[in-house]
Amino acid sequence: MLSYKLGLEYAKELDQNDVLATYRERFYIPKNKRGEELIYMTGNSLGLQPKVTKTYIDKELSDWAILGVEGHTQGETPWLPYHEFLAENMAMVVGAKPIEVVVMNTLTANLHLMMVSFYRPTKSRYKILIESDAFPSDKYAVESQLRHHGFDEKDGVVLWKPRHGETLLRYEDLETIMASQGNEIALIMIGGVNYYTGQYFDLKRITELGHKYGCTVGFDCAHGAGNVNLDLHDSGADFAVWCTYKYLNSGPGSLAGCFVHERHAYNKELNRFTGWWSHNKQTRFNMRDDFDQLPGAEGWQLSNPPILSMAAIKASLDMFGEVGMLALTEKSKQLTGYFEFLLQQLGDHTINIITPKNPEERGCQLSIQVKNADKTLHEKLNEAGVLSDWREPDVMRCAPVPLYNSFQDVYLLVEKLKVILNDK
Known part of the structure; x- marks a missing residue:
């Protein structure tokens, strides 16, 4: 099991050493009205769009326009x-x-x-x-x-x-x-x-x-x-x-x-x-x-x-x-391990991670139960620039996806959560 440290600089260090870090640049990251990237933690509901997707779709639209029905058998990727x-x-x-x-x-x-x-x-x-x-x-x-x-x-x-x-x-x-x-x-x-x-x-x-x-x-x-x-x-x-x-x-x-x-x-x-x-x-x-x-x-x-x-x-x-699934799952375990560590360091007894602690028994999602919380907690996180998923009665599902989420995303999420919990 990896040992983690506190602080933003450590999160940035983890990102610098991440062999998959550049893949984030190959996705569109949603932004707020000020043009700032949101912390997107809902890939377990809808994954982000790869920038290359439009190119793949445009290619088939072009073949349809140029070839018509012949696109079923002709072209680089025939439809049949x-x-x-x-x-x-x-x-x-x-x-x-x-x-x-x-x-x-x-x-x-x-x-x-x-x-x-x-x-x-x-x-x-x-x-x-x-x-x-x-x-x-x-x-x-x-x-x-x-x-x-x-x-x-x-x-x-x-x-x-x-x-x-x-x-x-x-x-x-x-x-x-x-x-x-x-x-x-x-x-x-x-x-x-x-x-x-x-x-x-x-x-x-x-x-x-x-x-x-x-x-x-x-x-x-x-x-x-x-x-x-x-x-x-x-x-x-x-x-x-x-x-x-x-x-x-x-x-x-x-x-x-x-x-x-x-x-x-x-x-x-x-x-x-x-x-x-x-x-x-x-x-x-x-x-x-x-x-x-x-x-x-x-x-x-x-x-x-x-x-x-x-x-x-x-x-x-x-x-x-x-990328391959091995590299993805290795980063996934690092992300959720870091996420779990930061949540534990908050020392807030109202927080309970209901996802299994064993990394082999979970994927990149952590389900966070917050005692006596309601959906306003989720709404405040959204206002703070975090897109997470709320499930009644008191659980936030957060999924740091290894293809496009960073360790800095995880760090900033927990920091924003800490501020909201302290303001209760």
């Missing part, structure tokens, strides 16, 4: 196979093989498509296990799947809860649930990194436990992709889904990612919804052939994708390909 240009870097980001990943649709749409294939309930095994404070969209999705199959969502959802007075989940409690209800659970679907606490789960441990009881296992990695080393292939998970507009910096509402483990790649017996983009590429445009499913994650596609959104994703993924 465009999703293939994203596969290698996306696989690197989530720890998978290219055949296991595809960029398509949006997050919850992909989750539903995965549950069509991997949630196959019976009268005796139909329950779905999720964490008790799962992201609402996940909860709504699994409840609707239960209703779709004719089950009561109140009976069908099994919640993995923290113990009384605690915020983090314990694996021993999950094991207890599985020992008592494992034979009734058809699917375990957990957020890989919990959006509220920032707890990063052991995906392999959960998968092995679920498979031991005959369950399929999937993960929503919206807060994990581009943030932590997910190692999806080695985890053994059946599937995973994630968005690309948080840590992957692809723009608001952009396309999502999907992982299907290699062992399912050639299984044509798996039930699924299909469309012409999951059909054999060689015969797709014959139009009248019987459906011939593509192998791998590509076989879950439905329609030809929106190229302009994919261009924005490619712009970001190319940068991830340069």
Whole structure:
């Protein structure tokens, strides 16, 4: 564990020694009305725009203008196979093989498509296990799947809860649930990194436990992709889904990612919804052939994708390909370690960091609980030039993202927080 020091000069020294420091210059940093850069700590909600993104999108707009329909097959990045240009870097980001990943649709749409294939309930095994404070969209999705199959969502959802007075989940409690209800659970679907606490789960441990009881296992990695080393292939998970507009910096509402483990790649017996983009590429445009499913994650596609959104994703993924997840996660641990140190040095007993203290069990987010605080604390930070994220009843989520946040950002955030707390 690194030892840290107090003072602005030390923060500047950390930035000078940061091998990723120059990447900050490759992003647009939001500014206040006076033209001063804001301290942006909400990359866990919406990542900042890489300056090169416009160039990537403009290129496709130019090809559209010049080539028209021929852009599908001509040009440097023809549109017909465009999703293939994203596969290698996306696989690197989530720890998978290219055949296991595809960029398509949006997050919850992909989750539903995965549950069509991997949630196959019976009268005796139909329950779905999720964490008790799962992201609402996940909860709504699994409840609707239960209703779709004719089950009561109140009976069908099994919640993995923290113990009384605690915020983090314990694996021993999950094991207890599985020992008592494992034979009734058809699917375990957990957020890989919990959006509220920032707890990063052991995906392999959960998968092995679920498979031991005959369950399929999937993960929503919206807060994990581009943030932590997910190692999806080695985890053994059946599937995973994630968005690309948080840590992957692809723009608001952009396309999502999907992982299907290699062992399912050639299984044509798996039930699924299909469309012409999951059909054999060689015969797709014959139009009248019987459906011939593509192998791998590509076989879950439905329609030809929106190229302009994919261009924005490619712009970001190319940068991830340069940097690599190892360098990103190393800086992430340094940033959050420094952040944690500074908060502790405040000596304010109203502050409680609910994110795990172990760097291996969190990404770049720290969730800060402030006793007796309300949203006015968050609003005062915003007025002071800090963009953070408030979650009721009393938690601020702050994510110093290693691609564009600096150690000086972290230092100034804590200094501004200290002033606000002292003025209470």
